[in-house]
Amino acid sequence: xxxxxxxxxxxxxxxxxxxxxxxxxxxxxxxxxxxxxxxxxxxxxxxxxxxxxxxxxxxxxxxxxxxxxxxxxxxxxxxxxxxxxxxxxxxxxxxxxxxxxxxxxxxxxxxxxxxxxxxxxxxxxxxxxxxxxxxxxxxxxxxxxxxxxxxxxxxxxxxxxxxxxxxxxxxxxxxxxxxxxxxxxxxxxxxxxxxxxxxxxxxxxxxxxxxxxxxxxxxxxxxxxxxxxxxxxxxxxxxxxxxxxxxxxxxxxxxxxxxxxxxxxxxxxxxxxxxxxxxxxxxxxxxxxxxxxxxxxxxxxxxxxxxxxxxxxxxxxxxxxxxxxxxxxxxxxxxxxxxxxxxxxxxxxxxxxxxxxxxxxxxxxxxxxxxxxxxxxxxxxxxxxxxxxxxxxxxxxxxxxxxxxxxxxxxxxxxxxxxxxxxxxxxxxxxxxxxxxxxxxxxxxxxxxxxxxxxxxxxxxxxxxxxxx
Numbered sequence: 001x002x003x004x005x006x007x008x009x010x011x012x013x014x015x016x017x018x019x020x021x022x023x024x025x026x027x028x029x030x031x032x033x034x035x036x037x038x039x040x041x042x043x044x045x046x047x048x049x050x051x052x053x054x055x056x057x058x059x060x061x062x063x064x065x066x067x068x069x070x071x072x073x074x075x076x077x078x079x080x081x082x083x084x085x086x087x088x089x090x091x092x093x094x095x096x097x098x099x100x101x102x103x104x105x106x107x108x109x110x111x112x113x114x115x116x117x118x119x120x121x122x123x124x125x126x127x128x129x130x131x132x133x134x135x136x137x138x139x140x141x142x143x144x145x146x147x148x149x150x151x152x153x154x155x156x157x158x159x160x161x162x163x164x165x166x167x168x169x170x171x172x173x174x175x176x177x178x179x180x181x182x183x184x185x186x187x188x189x190x191x192x193x194x195x196x197x198x199x200x201x202x203x204x205x206x207x208x209x210x211x212x213x214x215x216x217x218x219x220x221x222x223x224x225x226x227x228x229x230x231x232x233x234x235x236x237x238x239x240x241x242x243x244x245x246x247x248x249x250x251x252x253x254x255x256x257x258x259x260x261x262x263x264x265x266x267x268x269x270x271x272x273x274x275x276x277x278x279x280x281x282x283x284x285x286x287x288x289x290x291x292x293x294x295x296x297x298x299x300x301x302x303x304x305x306x307x308x309x310x311x312x313x314x315x316x317x318x319x320x321x322x323x324x325x326x327x328x329x330x331x332x333x334x335x336x337x338x339x340x341x342x343x344x345x346x347x348x349x350x351x352x353x354x355x356x357x358x359x360x361x362x363x364x365x366x367x368x369x370x371x372x373x374x375x376x377x378x379x380x381x382x383x384x385x386x387x388x389x390x391x392x393x394x395x396x397x398x399x400x401x402x403x404x405x406x407x408x409x410x411x412x413x414x415x416x417x418x419x420x421x422x423x424x425x426x427x428x429x430x431x432x433x434x435x436x437x438x439x440x441x442x443x444x445x446x447x448x449x450x451x452x453x454x455x456x457x458x459x460x461x462x463x464x465x466x467x468x469x
Contacts, residue, residue: 001230002260010253015059015152017067018250019223023215024061029204030402031065034179035072035148045173047166047180047199051188052208052352053363058183061208061426062150065181074179075099075147084157087134087164094141101408106144135164142172148179151223155191155348162195170199183208186354186363187347207355210244210365220249221311229258231269238273241280245364248284254259255279277439280362288370302435302450303328304351305375307450317360325352328435328449370379375453376460379434385458389466391418391427393458395437399448407448408440 013259021028030048037043051060066076075098082091098106144151149169151157157165157332169180182203184191192200211219216239221230230238238256240246255276260268295301301323310324313319330342347353350363351371362368382388395418399407411428428446429439436450446452 002224002257008254008261010250010257012247012250012254016250017060017063018057018219018246019253020219021057021060021064022219022222024057024208025209027061028064030428032068033180033326035065035068035074036287038072038074038179038250039177043177043179045179047203048184049188049192049203049205050183050208051186051205051353052183052355053353054185055245055364056208056210058208059152059244060246062152062181062183065148066150069148069179071284075102075145076150077145077147078150078152081153081156082196084151084154084161086158086460087138087161090161090165091137093136094138098141099147100146102144106140117264135168138165139168139172142168142178145178146176148181151180151182153184154182154247155188155344157191157195159191159194159196162191162197166192166195166197166199170197176213185348185350187344188426190344190347194344196386209353209355211246211249213239213244216242216244216249219246223253224260227266229267231267232270234269234273237270241277243365247287248280248364251280251283252276284366288367288374291349291351291367292371292374295351298345298348298349299329300325300349300351301371301375301378301433302453304368305371306453307352308372309456311368313369313372317362319354319358319360322346322352322354322360328438379453379457380460380466382434383461384466386430387428388421388427389461391421392431392436392454394418394421395427395431395448396451396454396458399451406446407451409448411439411444411446414432414446 011018021121034043050061050067052058052192062078065408066078068074077097079090079093083089095103095106154162167304172178173180182188189205192203212215217235221228221235221244224230238252242252256268256272258279259272259276264274265272292301295304306328307317307321307325311321325346326339326342329346330339331385353363353366354360380389383392395414398409398414414428421427428437432439432446434455436448438449439446
């Protein structure tokens with residue numbers, strides 16, 4: 001039985017510190033040592049980079065660092081997505097959060113800079129004012145910080161702004177050490193490369209992903225206290241469904257707490273789990289729907305659904321699967337810049353990521369299953385509305401006997417197979433828009449990029465006995 005009047009300690013939501021911040025002990029110890037050594041010879045000012053999918057606790061860890069720093073009387077400035085778009089915006093936020101006792105001194109230094117710099121940076125604007133002036137201003141704030149700089153959602157920082165900020169951090173930090181922690185989604189690595197920040201090769205990166213089973217158990221059940229003892233089957237069922245994903249752990253913890261708040265029991269079992277599941281499923285479905293919409297908006301839904309079908313229901317993605325998605329989106333493009341931008345686009349959502357070199361995984365395994373099945377329904381509904389299901393069947397038959405990649409056919413062969421379906425529209429154009437087909441670099445040829453997904457769509461149409469004509 002829960003203590004009367006004790007509020008629910010679980011607050012599902014990105015960035016909220018959980019009641020038990022489990023599974024990050026090595027990192028927390030590193031940050032404790034950094035804070036304890038601040039200002040002496042053993043302090044290392046090299047920035048720490050935190051990478052991981054959303055909902056895995058990066059922002060919570062930054063807030064934990066901020067709390068520990070303030071307890072040591074160190075100034076803390078926390079930057080986030082809404083103030084990273086320009087150098088001027090970063091300087092304004094530094095000013096807003098700066099220790100009051102230092103504000104007057106820094107403002108006087110900045111006035112001197114503006115008088116001395118004059119029109120040096122004229123015509124080169126990054127945010128407000130000239131580039132040269134804003135760079136000097138930023139450096140002045142950093143030189144006087146003497147504390148901790150936390151940069152969250154750094155993947156949203158434009159590369160040209162990152163180039164100035166990160167190089168200023170490196171040059172200023174040599175003589176005026178301060179602690180820097182940078183966090184972002186898995187595409188942050190690509191953003192930092194595009195920023196051409198010279199420190200990036202030396203900045204250690206840490207993967208912040210799902211917890212191991214025992215850490216998940218601690219995070220989920222320890223907040224209930226020693227008097228509440230869940231049955232073994234209830235604990236294992238909840239852990240299975242939470243999938244060691246920190247956000248789902250908080251969802252389950254909150255739902256279980258709410259159910260137990262109205263019960264007189266110290267030994268909750270499966271009945272409590274079953275009652276809590278309705279709330280968890282509702283919130284989880286909302287998350288899935290948001291992510292599905294995100295993937296569709298970025299043109300990633302079909303490539304990721306194809307991956308999920310190719311890998312299989314219980315399979316794990318690999319670097320090969322990542323490269324196929326990259327090819328799916330970039331096959332007709334050239335240039336390293338476009339490759340980097342596409343990689344960033346793929347990694348941003350966290351659907352798939354590389355927590356260790358050479359080891360890939362789904363950010364949320366159950367999202368992959370959701371995408372796998374729901375994309376089938378979405379595509380099938382579109383095909384029925386447009387009357388293009390028979391045309392897709394005809395296109396698939398052109399590739400059906402080709403068991404090995406690449407699945408490439410001449411466009412004219414596909415057009416012949418679709419002659420009876422060309423009634424005022426070109427199905428090949430529509431299927432290209434849907435990213436089921438793409439043109440190859442070799443003119444006059446098309447590649448079937450989603451054979452597993454198309455096969456699944458047609459199999460579902462057959463199971464539902466949908467007409468082919």
